[in-house]
Every structure is written in structure tokens, then in C-alpha cells.
Amino acid sequence: MKNFQSHKQLKTFQSGFSTLEIVIAFAILVIALSGVIYVLFGDQSTAMSSQTNSEALYRAQQIIEDARASKSHATFPSIISAGLGLDDIYQKALQVSDISQCAKQLTGLVTWNDENRSQNVTLSTVIADPIEALALGGSCASVGPGPGDWRQANSFHGNVTLDGSGTSIRVRGNILYLGSKHNNANSPDLSIANISDIPNLDDSDFIKLAINHGGSKLNGINDFELVDYLSLGKRFIFAAGIYGNPGGGGPTGEKPQGQLQVIDVTDYLNPAPGASLSLPGVSGECPDYCPSGRKIAYYDGKVYIGTHRVGGSEFHIYDVTDPFNPIHLGNTGSTQIEHNINDIIVRNGRAYLATSSDTEEVIVLNVAGCVSPGTCPITQIGVFDAKDISGNPSDEDGQTLFLIGTKLYLGRDRVNSANERDFYILDADNLNVLGSKKINNQNNTTITGIQISSGLAFIASTDSNNPFSVWDVSDPSDINRWDVCSYNFSVVPVEMYFDSNRIYVAATDQSDVRIIESALTCN
Secondary structure, three states, X not given: OOOOOHHHHHHHHHHHHHHHHHHHHHHHHHXXXXXXXXXXXXXXXXXXXXXXXXXXXXXXXXXXXXXXXXXXXXXXXXOOOEEEEEEXXXXXXXXXXXXXXXXXXXXXXXXXEEOOEEEEEEEXXXXXXXXXXHHXXXXXXXXXXXXXXXXXXXXXXXXXXXXXXXXXXXXXXXXXXXXXXXXXXXXXXXXXXXXXXXXXXXXXXXXXXXXXXXOEEOOEEEEEEEEEEOOOOXXXXXXXXXXXXXXXXHHHEOOOOOOEEEEEOOOOOOOEEEEEEOOOXXXXXXXXXXXXXXXXXXXXXXXXXXXXXXXXXXXXXXXXXXXXXXEEOOHHHEEOOOOOEEEEEEEOOEEEEEEOOOOOOEEEEEOOOOOEOOEOOOEEEEXXXXXXXXXXXXXXXXXXXXXXXXXXXXXXXXXXXXXXXXXXXXXXXXXXXXEEEOOOOOOOEEEEEEEEEOOEEEEEEOOOOOOEEEEEOOOOOOOEEOOOOOOOXXXXXXXXXXXXXXXXXXXXXXXXXXXXXXXXXXX
């Protein structure tokens, strides 16, 4: 482990939060002023009337201002591309690209004909929703891929071979957080490293933490969320814990304890375990039931935890307004799904669940009324049943979800025929299919991770010939491969995270970490 001086620790911690506060302040400024990023004039001749040019520029600016001004926080996701018709001699259009859940790039396009030549003005800006950034806990990219990025990519794989199997990964600033699971109670559940020097990253950079529950060590964490509490000046991890050997049977198998773990990672060099809680009313042991925390989501002061199918409720909600004292929202703060919960996303009072159901690969719950203990009604308001291209049953599980703008992206597992689809783009409001694709060429493989930014889908898979790929999803009805690289990971990607135009991958087989970025050539 590398030595760090105390003043460097303090400087690193303070600069991290200063950066986050600056980003949020910048977001507020941008959404208020809608500042111009760039202006392009297409094919205009020097003889073109300056008045005509000024009028076109004014209209392009007005397109963006109208889009910004007409939307509040509640309707931010619904800013979408639209043709705006003819205005005098000018044809107007708004083009919208979702950078992340709280940032969009708006482009105002104005075209017209001048002496039988096509002319155009393009003006673009980024707007952000600071309220959404805070609700997401500070996890929100403000910069997406450039127009030509990710045709090729480099994959960095240093000497990072931590104990166990990687399960989850996050990055904030230059700090990487890696969750893992294992059969050795003395192995780390959480590993943290400063990755400012990526080419030389190795095991010695990682701070490793084994977490206690009830006097015994955990056997890992299956998933976690990283959340900044600006009012406290602190950073926390909320993790879905495993107590007992993962997937094991008998007396050493997973037990219904320690499913919610809270870890203070404000000082990443000295992570401090906080609350360690068990889900109420959950019972059973593997191999029949696997009651550990399976997936976890954070949104606006609450965490949402899902388990494997168990005896009891598989879905639970905790109020974490005080992260040191999570409060389960009473008997109504949980519900029985009767299926494995493989992923959770929460937005706008809805919880989207990817499940093991044959006919309900996505289940949508109304959780808007969950405001206090004992007052948390949970009702099912929608389901999505994946079909093959002929409309016949396709019973493979829903595995992973990503929600951005008004679109919900679904990855599935074990798709076995050319007629089936393992990747779906759905309307988040009504779950109608907007597009679908069979991403994996190998049968019986699983999409393990999806990240979306600026019309590109980054997809991780257990397909050994296609462990990572990039797809153009700007038109959901016409999904096409974007990158031209082949990858040989030698490990199985389990989860991905997109930040600062890099992809961070957690993988099985000794928790290898891969860092992928756009490049001029494939590597």
C-alpha cells in the first residue's frame, strides 16, 4: 500500500467536494443562462446578407432559449428533438442529445436557401438539471462523447488482481471504488484507489476494507451506490451486502442478514463502516433462497434494495436522509415480487425492476407515496413482457437497466435464437418497444452492463467474442454497431460505469479492473 501524507489526504478530500460544488454551481448557471458553446455557419458566401445571417442566428438562439425556458425540473427529461416548421424563409429544428440523466446538449438548427444554395446556422449549448444531480447523489456526467469518439478504443488492464470476484464499480473525480464478493471472510468487500496515474495503477494503490456484521465478516457486496451529502460535507457508499458464502447451501450458505451496509468514504484512505442492517421479514438460505442484498439504488434521500426470490419481500425502501440512521419505511415499505430482482432504477416516483419473471422482465412500481415509516404504499403500475421478433414468448430474464431522458434500456440473459432480442429500448412512460437488437452472437450469454451517453450505448456482455461493444442508438428503430474493435478480456465483465468519457469495468476472476477510452486506433 502506498503512503500518503495527511495534508495530501485533506487536500484530495477538499478538492473533490469543491469540484462537485463547482459542477453543481455551473449547472445552475448553465440552466439559467443557456450559454452558447459553439456556432457554425454552413456554406455561407461572403456576399450573403449580414441581415439574413443575423436573423438566422437569432432564430437558432431562440430555439434553444424556448426549449430551456419552457421546461421545469419535472419536465426536464421530456426535452426531445423536434422539427419546428417554417418561419419566414427559415426551416427550424431542435436536436437534443442526452449526455446523462441530468445533462442535455441542445442544438438549434436553422436552414434556408439563398440563390438556390442551401445555407444553415447551427448553435449548440449544454443545459443541466441541478435538482436531478443532487437527487442522484452527485453521479451525473456533464461531458459526453464527441462526434467521432469511440470508433476505436484502448483497453487498459494493469496489475489489479484483488481477491474475489468484482461486482460493482463507481468513479468520482480520480477515486475508483470497487465492490467484490468472495468465499473468504478475510478478503476485502470494498477496494478504493486513486487513479490519477492510470498507466501505473496496480494492487498497491488500493485501500481494502473487510466489513463486519454482527461480529462476523461479510462475504462481499453485490452492488453499491456512491452518494455525496453536501450538507454534511461527506461521501457515503450504500451497499447490498452478502452474509454467508455467495450461492452456497447448507450451514455456510447465504443468510438473511446484513443486506444494507453504509460506509463513510469521505476520507477514501480511511473508509469507516457505519450502519449494518438486515432486511425485515426476509428468510431462507441458498440454494433454495438466496436472501442477500442483490441490487441497490439511491434516489433523493432513499435507498431501494432488491434480493433474490426469498421467503418474504424482495423489494425494500429505506429513508437515508440521515445516512448514519437508515429507517425502513415500515410494513408497507416493502413488497413481495416473487422473482429475483436483478436491477433497480428509480425516477419520478417510479421504481423500474429488471426481474427473472418469464412474462414480466420489467416490473414498474409506484413508490411516489413513500414519504415516512408506515406511509409507503407500493403498487404495481406496469410490466414489460419481452417477445421475439414474431411476437412469440421469449422467457429469458431481465438483467440490467439504464434510464436516460424518456428511454429505458433493458439488457437480458440467455437469449438463444436469432429471433430473440437481448437488448431493448422502451418508452419509460408506457414500456412500448422503440427498438430492439440481438447484441450477443453467442447463445446463452448475458448483457451485464449498459451505459448511455450522447446517442451511444456502451454494452458489457458475457459473450467471449463480444465482451464490450459500442452501438449507435440515436435512432432506436435502427440500432447499429458504432465501434470497429475486437476485445479479448480473458475475464467476464460484470458491471460498467461511464465517467469523463471513460468506461470503467468490474469483472470476475480476481476482480480485474479494466479502463476503456476512445482512441485513434484499436488496442
